[in-house]
Amino acid sequence: MEDRTTKGRILARAYQLAGLYGLESLTIGRLAGELAMSKAGLYGHFGSKQGLQLETIRYARAQFLRDVVTPAESAPDGVPRLLAMCGALLSYRGETGLHGGDFWVTVFHEYAARSGPVRAAVEATMRWWMQRLEELVTAGIALRQLIQDDAAQVAFEIQALLGAASHQYWLLHDLEAITRGEMAILHRLETLRGPRFPALAELPGPATGGSDRLLHAAGEAGSVSPQPTEGPR
Amino acid sequence: MEDRTTKGRILARAYQLAGLYGLESLTIGRLAGELAMSKAGLYGHFGSKQGLQLETIRYARAQFLRDVVTPAESAPDGVPRLLAMCGALLSYRGETGLHGGDFWVTVFHEYAARSGPVRAAVEATMRWWMQRLEELVTAGIALRQLIQDDAAQVAFEIQALLGAASHQYWLLHDLEAITRGEMAILHRLETLRGPRFPALAELPGPATGGSDRLLHAAGEAGSVSPQPTEGPR
DNA sequence: ATAACACACGAACGATCGTACGTATAAACT
């Protein structure tokens, strides 16, 4: 399942580094050094630094689909699936302690004021993601889980909370920020509670016995298991 | 009132550039070029690049106090002052179209995973700001404008919405994101409506005749006037 | 066996980075 090719190893490391420090401060030389290969050898795989950045974005998209979006598909449409996605997004951590969404939080902000092809790819991903959120809210309304409301507005707020959870977790070393994000999203959706709002029983709590962490994988979220490991750094 | 000294001009430009592209990609050479002076001449004012970064942060703090925090002090304590601050933060735009908070949104994210003195200064500012928000919520509760609730949680959500408003405005070129942020904050506070929740009449609408933009300067927000000028770029 | 190809390498390039040093000019002070 892992990509054992050289290019795969490069992209995996580039993905990690970009999630921490951004795509702009990615450096061919340092990346090559960490992977114990030459600059030229690495460079040949991408043809330019911009190529490396764009391929890293492609890689990150695939990771996001694999770890966050696809697992949530197994949950019922509407609110459960939406919560499953948010839960997977916030709870999943790779070996580096990175969220599945930390890369995107970092890169979204990095290119907010820039221009060029890389920014275009980033912006496109953001638009896709916002539309995805909005669709799920709309589905929730259609299924009468939620009352009628402005789906785009709700999607905006959910994205705001997801991003802030990741951000404050990293900047303030505050693991509680994750919980706050989860709770705020659940709270906001309950504000819109419709006649068929899914019972909390349908939204299984976390394996960790925490009392507050209501939200995690709704339905079975695949292999995505919350494992609060080390603190941020 | 303006700082006409060379150092002031440098910091003003550094503040703008860092708000767009971050403090790390600030470059002595480019900055000197834009200001038509030599690298060495500019460098002498700060002694190191890190010095420039730290002084830019000091400058940005002063700007934030002057444009956002201080004007809001003239509004009554609690919810009106909180909304005045949020309104000033979202509506104020300098010559470059920058929010008063865009610099901080950018820099907060830039240093989320970094370390060192600059990160420490950024983190301290974030903590100060979050505490400020929490204090205002707590004051609102004490004044019975809001019902009892977790002030830190509410502060987290407000900060999330403020950040997302700025971010989505820039990344998606979506001016509506500002409005969405305003509305979400107001909506969230009304969720906590207490017996002395301030009437909307006490929270004057914007000078711009928009129908949705409920929130702007509460009380007189000093010289801070909303002037939606050019779009983002 | 040999040709073709993919991959990785070392070396080198021009550019730009942060930084250091010595100097010229002009204001301020003795």
Added chain:
DNA sequence: AGTTTATACGTACGATCGTTCGTGTGTTAT
């Protein structure tokens, strides 16, 4: 008057940036 201080400059340094080129070394195809 002379002297100090502050400010801005030109030049140069080592390091690192992205990129190019030629070469060697395997694997695959003919």
